[in-house]
Amino acid sequence: MENVLNGIEEITLMGPGPSCVHRSVLDAMAKSTLGHLDPKFISIMDAMKDQMKTLLHTDNKLTIPVSGTGSAGMETCFVNLIEKGDPVLILINGVFGMRMEDVATRLGADVDTLEFEWGTPVIVDRVKTRLAEKSYKIVAVVHAETSTGVMNPVPEIGALLKDTGALFLVDAVTSFGGMKIDLDAWGIDVIYSGTQKCLSCPPGLAPISFSDRAVEAVKSRKTKVPNWYLDLTMIINYWEGATRAYHHTAPINMLYGLYQALYLVLEEGEENVYRRHMENHLRLSDGLKDLGINMLVDPSCRLPMLNSVRIPEGADDAGVRSALLKDHRIEIGAGLGPLAGKIWRIGLMGHTARPENVDRLLSALKTVI
Amino acid sequence: MENVLNGIEEITLMGPGPSCVHRSVLDAMAKSTLGHLDPKFISIMDAMKDQMKTLLHTDNKLTIPVSGTGSAGMETCFVNLIEKGDPVLILINGVFGMRMEDVATRLGADVDTLEFEWGTPVIVDRVKTRLAEKSYKIVAVVHAETSTGVMNPVPEIGALLKDTGALFLVDAVTSFGGMKIDLDAWGIDVIYSGTQKCLSCPPGLAPISFSDRAVEAVKSRKTKVPNWYLDLTMIINYWEGATRAYHHTAPINMLYGLYQALYLVLEEGEENVYRRHMENHLRLSDGLKDLGINMLVDPSCRLPMLNSVRIPEGADDAGVRSALLKDHRIEIGAGLGPLAGKIWRIGLMGHTARPENVDRLLSALKTVI
Numbered sequence: 001m002e003n004v005l006n007g008i009e010e011i012t013l014m015g016p017g018p019s020c021v022h023r024s025v026l027d028a029m030a031k032s033t034l035g036h037l038d039p040k041f042i043s044i045m046d047a048m049k050d051q052m053k054t055l056l057h058t059d060n061k062l063t064i065p066v067s068g069t070g071s072a073g074m075e076t077c078f079v080n081l082i083e084k085g086d087p088v089l090i091l092i093n094g095v096f097g098m099r100m101e102d103v104a105t106r107l108g109a110d111v112d113t114l115e116f117e118w119g120t121p122v123i124v125d126r127v128k129t130r131l132a133e134k135s136y137k138i139v140a141v142v143h144a145e146t147s148t149g150v151m152n153p154v155p156e157i158g159a160l161l162k163d164t165g166a167l168f169l170v171d172a173v174t175s176f177g178g179m180k181i182d183l184d185a186w187g188i189d190v191i192y193s194g195t196q197k198c199l200s201c202p203p204g205l206a207p208i209s210f211s212d213r214a215v216e217a218v219k220s221r222k223t224k225v226p227n228w229y230l231d232l233t234m235i236i237n238y239w240e241g242a243t244r245a246y247h248h249t250a251p252i253n254m255l256y257g258l259y260q261a262l263y264l265v266l267e268e269g270e271e272n273v274y275r276r277h278m279e280n281h282l283r284l285s286d287g288l289k290d291l292g293i294n295m296l297v298d299p300s301c302r303l304p305m306l307n308s309v310r311i312p313e314g315a316d317d318a319g320v321r322s323a324l325l326k327d328h329r330i331e332i333g334a335g336l337g338p339l340a341g342k343i344w345r346i347g348l349m350g351h352t353a354r355p356e357n358v359d360r361l362l363s364a365l366k367t368v369i
Numbered sequence: 370m371e372n373v374l375n376g377i378e379e380i381t382l383m384g385p386g387p388s389c390v391h392r393s394v395l396d397a398m399a400k401s402t403l404g405h406l407d408p409k410f411i412s413i414m415d416a417m418k419d420q421m422k423t424l425l426h427t428d429n430k431l432t433i434p435v436s437g438t439g440s441a442g443m444e445t446c447f448v449n450l451i452e453k454g455d456p457v458l459i460l461i462n463g464v465f466g467m468r469m470e471d472v473a474t475r476l477g478a479d480v481d482t483l484e485f486e487w488g489t490p491v492i493v494d495r496v497k498t499r500l501a502e503k504s505y506k507i508v509a510v511v512h513a514e515t516s517t518g519v520m521n522p523v524p525e526i527g528a529l530l531k532d533t534g535a536l537f538l539v540d541a542v543t544s545f546g547g548m549k550i551d552l553d554a555w556g557i558d559v560i561y562s563g564t565q566k567c568l569s570c571p572p573g574l575a576p577i578s579f580s581d582r583a584v585e586a587v588k589s590r591k592t593k594v595p596n597w598y599l600d601l602t603m604i605i606n607y608w609e610g611a612t613r614a615y616h617h618t619a620p621i622n623m624l625y626g627l628y629q630a631l632y633l634v635l636e637e638g639e640e641n642v643y644r645r646h647m648e649n650h651l652r653l654s655d656g657l658k659d660l661g662i663n664m665l666v667d668p669s670c671r672l673p674m675l676n677s678v679r680i681p682e683g684a685d686d687a688g689v690r691s692a693l694l695k696d697h698r699i700e701i702g703a704g705l706g707p708l709a710g711k712i713w714r715i716g717l718m719g720h721t722a723r724p725e726n727v728d729r730l731l732s733a734l735k736t737v738i
Contacts, residue, residue, distance in 0.1 A: 001636055004416045005625055007409060010401040017618060021402045029622060030399035032379040033390045033571045035700045040376060047373045067573070068437045068598060071617035075598040103597040196618055202402050204436070204573060204620035227596060228472040229437060229444040246705075248440035249386060249565055251573035253398060254623060256374055267370055331404045336615075 011325070012357055015333035016146050016306060017174070018196035018203050019349035020357075021261075025201055028260035029253045036250045044259055045239060045250075051262035052207050055176070055270060056191065058183035063209040064239045065258055066230065067251050070173040070194025073206025074103055076230040077169055077190045080210075080218045081138055084108035089136045089166075091122045091157070095147035095336045096171055100140050107226070112136075118338055119308070121301040122152045128160055136166045137217075138190075144175035146197075147336045149297045149308035149345065151179075158187035167214055173197060176207065177265055177350055178277045178305040189214040195254075198277070198305055200350030201261035204254045261350075277304040280353040284346065287362040291369075296343050305353065307346040308339070315369050317341050328364040380694070381726055384702035385515050385675060386543070387565035387572050388718035389726075390630075394570055397629035398622045405619045413628055414608060414619075420631035421576050424545070424639060425560065427552035432578040433608045434627055435599065436620050439542040439563025442575025443472055445599040446538055446559045449579075449587045450507060453477035458505045458535075460491045460526070464516035464705045465540055469509050476595070481505075487707060488677070490670040491521045497529055505535045506586075507559075513544035515566075516705045518666045518677035518714065520548075527556035536583055542566060545576065546634055546719055547646045547674040558583040564623075567646070567674055569719030570630035573623045630719075646673040649722040653715065656731040660738075665712050674722065676715040677708070684738050686710050697733040 013020050034041040052063045066076045078100070082088065088109040090100045093116040104111050114130060116122050122141060131139075139161055143154050154170055161168045167189040172181055176191075178198030183191060189211040196203035210218070210232070218225075218232055225231040229248065237245040265273050281304035285295055288309055296308035311317055317334065321344070324330045333345035346361070382389050403410040414433075421432045435445045447469070451457065457478040459469045462485040473480050483499060485491050491510060500508075508530055512523050523539055530537045536558040541550055545560075547567030552560060558580040565572035579587070579601070587594070587601055594600040598617065606614040634642050650673035654664055657678055665677035680686055686703065690713070693699045702714035715730070 001632070003629075003632055004413050005397055005400060005628060005632075008400045008403060008625075009409075011403055011407065013402065013404060015404055018402050018404060018621060026399040026401075026622070028374055030395040031374060031377045032395075033382065033387050033565075034377060034380055035382060035384055035387060036572070038380065038694070038700065040378075044373050068441065069617050069620060072437065072598045075596065079596075099597070106593050106595045106597055108595075194618070196402075202620065202622040203405070203618040204623050224475050226475045226477075227444065227448075228468070228475055229441045248438050249563070249572040251438060251571065251623070252387060253390075253395070253571040253626075254573050254620070256377075257622075259374060260372075263370070263372055263374075325407070331407065 009329060012330045012360065014352055014357060014361055015331045015347050016345045017194070017347060017349060019200045019347060019352040021200055021202055022264055022351045024264065025257050025260045029257040031256055033252050036252060037244060037246065041252065042244060044255065048255065048259050048262065051259065051266060052209065055262065055265060056181055056183045056209055057185065058209055060183070060209045060211055061240065062215050062232070062236060065255065066206040066208050067248065068206055069203050070192065070206050072230065073192030073194065073208050074100065074171065076206065076208055076232065077192050078103050078107055079227045079230055080225050080232045081167065081190065081214065082107045082109045083221055083223055085110050086137045087135065088138045088140065089114065089130065091127060091141040092116065093120065093122060093148065093150060094118055094142065094145035096142045096145060100171065119148050119150060119296050121150050122157065124153055124156045124160065127157055131160060131164055135164065138169050139166045140169040142171040144303050144306060146174045146306055148339065149303050149306045151301045151303050155186045162187055167217060174306055177273070179274055183209060195258055195261065198350040199261045199265065201257045204251060205258050277348060277353045280348045280355060280358050281307065283355060283358045284348060287358065291362065291365060305347060305349045307348065308343045309346060310343055312369060320368050323368040324364055327368065330361055330364055378698060381699045381729065383721055383726060383730055384700045384716050385714045386716060386718060388569050388716060388721040390569055390571055391633055391720045393633065394626050394629045398626040400625050402621050405621060406613060406615065410621065411613060413624065417624065417628050417631065420628070420635060421578065424631065424634060425550055425552045425578055426554065427578055429552070429578045429580055430609065431584050431601065431605060434624065435575040435577055436617065437575055438572050439561065439575050441599065442561030442563065442577050443469065443540065445575065445577055445601065446561050447472050447476055448596045448599055449594050449601045450536065450559065450583065451476045451478045452590055452592055454479050455506045456504065457507045457509065458483065458499065460496060460510040461485065462489065462491060462517065462519060463487055463511065463514035465511045465514060469540065488517050488519060488665050490519050491526065493522055493525045493529065496526055500529060500533055504533065507538050508535045509538040511540040513672050513675060515543045515675055517708065518672050518675045520670045520672050524555045531556055536586060543675055546642070548643055552578060564627055564630065567719040568630045568634065570626045573620060574627050646717060646722045649717045649724060649727050650676065652724060653717060653727045656727065660731065660734060674716060674718045676717065677712045678715060679712055681738060689737050692737040693733055696737065699730055699733055
């Protein structure tokens with residue numbers, strides 16, 4: 001009987017995620033499965049909460065991984081907070097801001113949006129003006145917009161929101177583990193991320209963190225959370241407290257992987273990891289310039305881990321990506337939405353952000369373009 | 370820096386799931402992560418759909434794993450089908466039937482229930498009477514009720530539903546991979562399962578299958594699915610067709626594990642696997658009888674993979690389970706709901722269902738009770 005897994009080769013993952021996974025993370029996932037109520041496993045859960053709190057710079061008790069991918073993290077944050085008719089403001093400058101709008105609208109929120117040109121950041125003054133006009137229950141923004149490579153001014157938006165009463169909800173899918181997130185200092189109430197970007201763990205989990213104020217908002221809902229699987233009022237009782245009430249069976253081996261991925265970041269040192277991302281980003285953008293390939297985003301708001309580059313004139317978008325994959329075993333990403341066919345997205349996320357990968361990609365690009 | 374993963378020991382998982390995982394499944398999960406749009410990965414997805422269709426005995430095109438645990442499978446089935454006010458009948462004789470009621474109610478369905486004594490099966494005649502009184506969009510039942518060890522008469526209920534127009538929705542979390550499921554012949558329209566029971570893969574994925582009639586019902590909704598993450602109208606476009614539109618990043622390495630787990634079942638032979646479950650169940654129930662421990666459920670509807678046994682008089686529920694875990698590295702499960710403190714749940718699921726495990730448990734029970 002043919003086993004299709006036999007043909008899996010190691011690919012250098014330089015797209016928008018998943019990123020390259022360290023062997024020790026894969027080995028962690030292959031450890032023996034424990035029961036989800038085994039005291040040993042509970043101790044791993046507790047250690048993991050501490051790891052995430054350390055890296056997010058928060059005291060939030062509710063800091064846990066959700067049992068789904070990053071998009072399940074987005075769903076969790078909105079579905080627990082939104083009740084029908086709640087006013088929500090979403091700042092949009094890419095695919096993932098649009099996804100937030102779609103998620104919140106489906107849940108019955110009264111959604112307003114402020115839109116900004118793709119490839120440019122959110123303009124703080126426009127947000128300020130809007131906040132002077134209307135009160136919101138939630139204001140949401142993507143920290144690192146994976147579809148464009150833009151970093152949005154999260155600390156500045158957080159400062160605006162202080163004393164407005166709005167909950168500040170941030171998408172950190174691509175930023176977490178690759179650049180500083182100072183959750184409490186920046187006034188973030190709710191954050192979600194994914195494992196397959198700068199944490200360099202395979203996809204499948206979504207770290208989230210809720211401030212006490214956000215937890216209070218969930219607990220004081222008038223209606224039940226309209227999603228049993230992601231209902232934090234029940235999930236909390238499995239991740240906290242003495243009894244650890246069963247809700248759903250935790251994805252044990254995925255959680256081993258996330259623990260190990262977080263362990264590697266903490267072992268290398270948070271600042272060292274961020275510096276490594278930045279240094280390799282500069283190495284890449286310098287090298288691309290030498291090849292005559294230009295970045296989409298202005299240096300002032302460029303993400304280190306997601307490099308959007310304009311496809312050079314005459315180059316065949318799909319053909320180049322396919323040749324990189326087939327002939328060089330390197331994956332890069334295509335553009336999305338209005339940027340499809342116009343950009344490539346080159347990821348330098350987590351374990352992928354190494355000079356040898358940058359150099360290999362640059363030399364491969366030379367041969368395939 | 371202390372690494373808490375170092376202390377993980379191999380436990381023989383004889384509870385209600387997760388079950389013991391074959392080394393080759395763990396090794397599969399530790400293979401290099403591929404991109405979720407890599408042609409090689411797409412070929413693994415396609416092969417996996419075929420494996421599931423073979424084991425479920427269905428031609429359903431929409432037969433895929435959902436990116437969450439078994440409970441996410443339940444959520445997926447209900448959230449895609451239910452619109453506000455839809456009449457739903459749920460047959461309840463345990464925790465997981467109750468969970469169905471909770472999920473469907475949160476989604477705004479008009480839920481009726483028929484309840485049956487825990488530890489006994491659904492009575493088909495009562496269902497028949499109800500169906501003569503009222504029409505339903507969905508009739509839902511749990512095939513193998515993990516909380517009690519009862520097998521419900523799914524084929525008989527399916528036969529009743531023919532020509533009523535109702536969609537037949539079945540929870541196969543605990544049955545799939547441990548006993549025959551003849552999806553098309555039994556008239557099942559919608560089914561969900563989990564990976565951590567008789568498929569013996571770690572928890573984290575939920576195989577589902579929708580008949581063409583059920584897909585039609587999803588596609589002809591008047592309102593959008595109120596759950597972006599689990600919206601099958603979009604997920605279908607990633608799992609089917611030529612373009613494979615990105616929806617959310619698939620949990621790549623978990624999917625490797627599921628492929629390998631399904632491979633093992635098909636390699637051993639479906640009938641052989643079911644026979645192994647039944648033989649070990651009989652070996653266990655015989656051995657327990659010799660120890661003076663009685664089964665909760667009548668032999669006519671006992672599940673082979675989930676054995677509910679009455680806690681012998683004078684035995685310390687938690688103490689025995691804890692001693693089994695600490696001194697013998699065997700995990701068994703506690704009772705849930707009204708059966709808490711009254712029963713233990715002994716799983717013989719998938720790779721766990723081996724004579725050496727049964728014998729080891731029986732001899733351990735002798736020493737700890």
